[in-house]
Amino acid sequence: MKEAFWMIPLFPAVGALGLLVFGSRLRRGAVSFLGCLTVLASFLLSLASFLGLSATAAAGGGPRIKVLFDWLDAGRLSAGLSFQFDALTAVMALVVTGVSFVIHVYSVGYMKGDRSYARYFGLLNLFVFSMLLLVMASNMIVLFIGWEGVGLCSYLLIGFWFEKPAAAAAGKKAFLINRIGDAAFLVGILFLVLFVGGTEFRLIERAALNGELGAGAATLIGLLLFAGACGKSAQLPLYVWLPDAMEGPTPVSALIHAATMVTAGVYMVARLNPLYSLSPAALETVAVVGAATAVFAATMACVQNDIKRVLAYSTISQLGYMFIGCGVGAYAAGIFHLFTHAFFKSLLFLSAGSVMHALSGELDIRRMGGLRRHLPLTYAAFLTGTIAISGVPFFSGFFSKDAILTKAFASGRHVVWALGLLAAVMTAFYMFRLLLRVFHGQERLEPSAKARLHESPPVMTVPLLILAFCSAAGGYLSLPVVFGKGLDRFPRYLESVILPGAEAHLSRGTEWLLIATSTAVALVGIVLAFLFYGRRTVVPETLIRTFPRLYRLVADKYYIDELYGAVIVNPLLRGSEAVYRDFDVRVIDGAVNGAARLTARAGKGLNVLQTGRVRDYALALLVGVLIVVGFLVL
Amino acid sequence: MIPASWFLALSGVLFALGVLAFLIKKDLLLMFLAVEVMLNAANLAFVAFARRHGLLEGQAAVFFIITVAAAEAAVGLAIILLVFRRKKTVKADEISVLKG
Amino acid sequence: MAEFLFFLLSALCVGGVLGLILSRNAAYAALWVVLSFAALGALFGLLDGPFIAVVQIIIYAGAVMVLFLFVVMMIPLRPSAPSPKRKVFVAASLLLTACLAALIFLSLSASRGTSAAPAAPGFGGVRGIGRLLFTDLLYPFEITSLVIMAALVGALILAKKRKSP
Numbered sequence: 029m030k031e032a033f034w035m036i037p038l039f040p041a042v043g044a045l046g047l048l049v050f051g052s053r054l055r056r057g058a059v060s061f062l063g064c065l066t067v068l069a070s071f072l073l074s075l076a077s078f079l080g081l082s083a084t085a086a087a088g089g090g091p092r093i094k095v096l097f098d099w100l101d102a103g104r105l106s107a108g109l110s111f112q113f114d115a116l117t118a119v120m121a122l123v124v125t126g127v128s129f130v131i132h133v134y135s136v137g138y139m140k141g142d143r144s145y146a147r148y149f150g151l152l153n154l155f156v157f158s159m160l161l162l163v164m165a166s167n168m169i170v171l172f173i174g175w176e177g178v179g180l181c182s183y184l185l186i187g188f189w190f191e192k193p194a195a196a197a198a199g200k201k202a203f204l205i206n207r208i209g210d211a212a213f214l215v216g217i218l219f220l221v222l223f224v225g226g227t228e229f230r231l232i233e234r235a236a237l238n239g240e241l242g243a244g245a246a247t248l249i250g251l252l253l254f255a256g257a258c259g260k261s262a263q264l265p266l267y268v269w270l271p272d273a274m275e276g277p278t279p280v281s282a283l284i285h286a287a288t289m290v291t292a293g294v295y296m297v298a299r300l301n302p303l304y305s306l307s308p309a310a311l312e313t314v315a316v317v318g319a320a321t322a323v324f325a326a327t328m329a330c331v332q333n334d335i336k337r338v339l340a341y342s343t344i345s346q347l348g349y350m351f352i353g354c355g356v357g358a359y360a361a362g363i364f365h366l367f368t369h370a371f372f373k374s375l376l377f378l379s380a381g382s383v384m385h386a387l388s389g390e391l392d393i394r395r396m397g398g399l400r401r402h403l404p405l406t407y408a409a410f411l412t413g414t415i416a417i418s419g420v421p422f423f424s425g426f427f428s429k430d431a432i433l434t435k436a437f438a439s440g441r442h443v444v445w446a447l448g449l450l451a452a453v454m455t456a457f458y459m460f461r462l463l464l465r466v467f468h469g470q471e472r473l474e475p476s477a478k479a480r481l482h483e484s485p486p487v488m489t490v491p492l493l494i495l496a497f498c499s500a501a502g503g504y505l506s507l508p509v510v511f512g513k514g515l516d517r518f519p520r521y522l523e524s525v526i527l528p529g530a531e532a533h534l535s536r537g538t539e540w541l542l543i544a545t546s547t548a549v550a551l552v553g554i555v556l557a558f559l560f561y562g563r564r565t566v567v568p569e570t571l572i573r574t575f576p577r578l579y580r581l582v583a584d585k586y587y588i589d590e591l592y593g594a595v596i597v598n599p600l601l602r603g604s605e606a607v608y609r610d611f612d613v614r615v616i617d618g619a620v621n622g623a624a625r626l627t628a629r630a631g632k633g634l635n636v637l638q639t640g641r642v643r644d645y646a647l648a649l650l651v652g653v654l655i656v657v658g659f660l661v662l
Numbered sequence: 663m664i665p666a667s668w669f670l671a672l673s674g675v676l677f678a679l680g681v682l683a684f685l686i687k688k689d690l691l692l693m694f695l696a697v698e699v700m701l702n703a704a705n706l707a708f709v710a711f712a713r714r715h716g717l718l719e720g721q722a723a724v725f726f727i728i729t730v731a732a733a734e735a736a737v738g739l740a741i742i743l744l745v746f747r748r749k750k751t752v753k754a755d756e757i758s759v760l761k762g
Numbered sequence: 763m764a765e766f767l768f769f770l771l772s773a774l775c776v777g778g779v780l781g782l783i784l785s786r787n788a789a790y791a792a793l794w795v796v797l798s799f800a801a802l803g804a805l806f807g808l809l810d811g812p813f814i815a816v817v818q819i820i821i822y823a824g825a826v827m828v829l830f831l832f833v834v835m836m837i838p839l840r841p842s843a844p845s846p847k848r849k850v851f852v853a854a855s856l857l858l859t860a861c862l863a864a865l866i867f868l869s870l871s872a873s874r875g876t877s878a879a880p881a882a883p884g885f886g887g888v889r890g891i892g893r894l895l896f897t898d899l900l901y902p903f904e905i906t907s908l909v910i911m912a913a914l915v916g917a918l919i920l921a922k923k924r925k926s927p
Binding site: 664666667668669670671672674675676677678679680681682683685686687689691692694695696698699702705706709710712713716718719721722724725726728729730731732733734735736737739740741742743744746752 | 764765768772775776779780782783788791792795798799802805806808809810811813814817818821822825826829830833834836837851852855856858859860862863866867870882885886890891894895899902903906909910912913914916917918920921
C-alpha cells in the first residue's frame with residue numbers, strides 16, 4: 029500500500045478509456061457513476077498516500093519515487109515513466125482530485141440532457157488523468173506529457189460544443205496559444221538536458237545545489253520554462269486564450285480554467301524552485317510578469333458584462349498573484365494561494381453555472397439582478413466565494429493573498445507589492461460589482477427567463493456547499509506568523525520540497541501594518557463597489573460619460589486581440605496563403621502530380637512493347653540471349 | 663574419320679534454323695515443332711561431344727532428353743488442343759489476351 | 763565413304779528443317795521434320811551411338827512426330843495472309859538468327875580439333891548404356907518414369923472434353 033501512489037492516475041485513465049470507447053453504449057446513470065467513481069477512487073488513494081507520507085515524514089528521507097519502466101533512452105536524454113510523491117505532489121494531487129470530484133458530481137446535474145454526456149465525462153476523466161500525470165511526474169519528460177495532455181483536453185473541452193463556431197474557434201485559439209508557450213517549454217527542457225544531463229527533479233535539484241548549474245544557464249532555462257508557464261497559466265502576453273475559453277461548459281471552466289490546469293505553470297515553477305532560486309533575473313521576470321498580469325487583467329474584469337468573463341479575468345489576475353509569490357521566492361505562499369484559489373474560484377464558477385442554469389444560459393449581468401431571493405443557496409455560495417477572493421479577513425483568500433503580499437514587501441520589491449495591492453483593490457471591487465449586479469438590485473430579467481427561474485437541484489448545490497466550506501476554512505492551514513507560532517502548517521509541510529531561502533524577517537509591527545493594509549484595501553474595494561453599484565449606477569455611468577475613450581479601451585480588452593490579429597495572425601494567414609498558392613500548389617503538388625504523370629506517360633509508352641504476341645516476346649528473348657552469349661564469347 | 667567439330671557445326675546450323683522457324687512460323691503447332699528441332703540440335707551436340715571424349719554420359723543425357731521431350735510434347739499438344747477448343751484458332755498472333 | 767554419308771545426312775537434316783520453314787501446309791511441314799529427325803538418327807549412328815540412333819528414330823521420328831501429325835489433322839490450319847508488318851519482323855528474325863549463328867560458330871571455332879581416336883568396341887551399345895542407366899543414373903531414370911506418368915495424366919486431363927466448360 030505504501031507504493032500504491034503510482035496508481036492514482038490509473039483510475040481516471042481507465043475511466044477515460046472506458047467512457048470514450050464504450051460510453052455511448054452505457055446508460056447515463058452508469059456513465060455518471062463511472063466518471064465520478066474513478067475520480068473519487070483517485071482522491072481516496074491520494075488521501076491515503078498523503079496520510080502515509082505524513083506518517084513517514086518524521087522518519088526523514090527523500091521523495092518516494094516509483095519507476096514503472098524505462099521509456100526513453102537516447103544519448104544524453106533518458107527518461108523513465110516514473111512517478112514521484114512528496115509533499116508538493118500530495119497537495120496538488122489532493123487539490124486536483126478533490127476539486128475534480130466535486131466538479132464531476134456537479135456536472136451530473138449541469139450536463140443532464142446533453143447529447144454527448146459520455147464524451148463529456150470521458151474527457152473530464154482524461155483531463156484529471158493528464159493533470160495527475162503532470163503533478164506526479166518525477167521528471168520533466170513525463171511532466172511534459174501531462175502538460176500537453178491538459179492542453180489537449182482543454183482544447184477538446186472548450187470546443188466541446190463544437191457545433192458552435194465560437195466554441196470551436198475558442199478551442200483552437202487556446203490550443204494554438206498554448207503551443208507557443210509549449211515550444212519554449214520544450215526548448216527549455218532540451219537545455220535542461222544539455223546543462224544538467226537529465227530531467228529528473230532530484231537531478232536538477234542536486235545540480236542546482238552543487239553549483240554545477242551556472243546562473244546564466246539557470247536564467248536561460250528558467251525563462252524558457254516560464255514562457256511555457258505563461259501559455260499554460262495565462263500570463264501576459266499569452267493570456268488571451270483564457271477569456272475565450274469560457275465558451276466551454278461552465279464546470280469545465282471551473283475545473284480547467286480556474287482550479288487545476290492553469291495552475292500547472294505555478295506548480296512547475298514551484299517544483300523547479302532550486303533552479304529558479306539560482307537565477308535572480310528569472311525570478312524578477314516571474315514577479316514582474318505576475319504583477320503586471322494581476323493589475324492588467326483586473327482592470328479588464330472591472331468593465332466586463334459577461335459573468336463568466338469577469339471570472340476568467342479574475343482567474344488571470346489571481347494567477348498573476350501566484351507568480352508574484354513564486355517570483356519573490358515565496359513558493360509556498362504561491363502554492364498556498366493556488367490551493368485556496370482552487371476552492372473559491374471553482375466555487376464561483378460553479379455558482380455562476382448555477383445562475384446560468386437557472387436563467388436558461390443567460391450570461392449578461394445587465395439582464396440579471398435581484399436573484400438573491402430566487403436562488404438563496406447559489407447566492408450564499410457565491411457570496412462566500414466573493415468574500416474569500418476579495419480578501420476579507422478570516423476567509424481563505426485573505427490569508428493566502430496576505431502571505432504573498434507580505435513576502436513581496438519583505439523581499440524589498442515594493443513596486444511589485446504596490447501593484448499587488450492595486451490588484452487587490454480591483455479584485456474586491458469587481459467581485460462585489462458582480463455580486464451586486466447579479467444578486468442584488470432590481471430584477472432586469474427577460475420575461476421568458478423569469479418564468480422558468482428555479483434553484484438548481486441538490487446534485488449541483490451540495491458541491492457548492494462543500495466548496496463554500498473549503499473556501500471559508502481553507503485559509504486556516506496557514507496563518508500569518510503574528511497570529512502565533514506554529515500556525516503556518518502549510519509552508520512548513522512543503523519545506524521538504526521547497527528549500528527555505530534566506531528570508532528577510534519583518535518586525536511584528538510591520539507585519540501587523542501589512543495585514544491592516546491588506547484588510548483596508550479589500551474594504552476600500554468593497555465600499556467602492558457598493559458606492560458604484562449599490563442602489564443606483566450613477567457613478568459608473570458618469571465615469572463612462574466622462575472618460576468614454578478610456579472606457580472603450582478597457583472594455584474592448586485593450587484591443588489586444590485585435591493587435592495580435594493585425595500583427596501576428598493576419599500576416600501569418602496571408603503569408604501561409606501565399607505560400608499555399610505559390611509554393612504548395614505549384615511546386616509541391618506540381619512535383620507530385622508531375623511524378624505521377626511521368627509514370628503514367630512512361631507506362632503508356634512502354635505499353636506498346638507489350639503486344640501480347642508470343643513471337644514478339646521470343647524475338648526480345650533472342651536479343652537478350654545474343655547479348656548474354658555475345659558477352660561470354662567475345 | 664569425321665571430326666566431331668563437323669557435327670558440332672551441323673548442330674549449330676540446326677539450332678539457328680530452329681530459332682528462325684520458331685520466329686517466323688505463325689501456328690503454335692509449328693512453333694512447337696521448331697522447339698523440337700532446337701532440342702534435337704542440342705542432342706546432336708551432346709552425342710558429338712560424347713564421341714569426342716569417349717564418354718557414354720552424353721548419350722545417356724540424350725536418352726533423358728528424348729524421354730522428357732516426349733512427355734513435354736504430350737502435354738504441350740494437349741494444351742494446344744485446349745487452346746484451339748477455346749479460341750477456335752492456334753495462330754500465335756491472334757492469341758494476345760495478355761496485351762497491355 | 764563416311765564423309766559422303768555425313769554430307770548426305772546433313773543435307774537431309776537441314777533440308778527437312780528448311781522444309782518446315784518454307785512449307786505452307788502444316789502436315790507437310792511435320793512430315794519434313796520427320797525426315798529431318800530420321801536423318802539425325804542416322805547421324806547418331808555415324809557417331810557410334812547405335813542405341814541412341816534407334817531411340818531417336820523410334821521415339822522421335824516415330825512416336826512424337828506421329829502425335830504431332832494427329833494433332834495437325836485434328837486442327838484445321840489455314841494459311842494466313844502475310845502482312846507488311848510481318849515482313850519487317852521476318853527480316854529482323856533473319857538478321858538476329860544470323861547473328862546467333864555467327865556467335866555459335868565463333869564459340870565453336872575454339873573447339874575445332876582433329877578427329878578423335880576410334881571408339882572402343884561396344885561404345886554406345888545397349889549394354890554400355892544400359893549398365894550406365896541402371897547403376898550410376900538409376901535415380902534420374904526412375905524419376906523420368908514419374909515425369910512421363912505425370913505427363914500422361916496431365917495430357918489426359920487437359921485434352922479430355924469437359925461436360926460443362
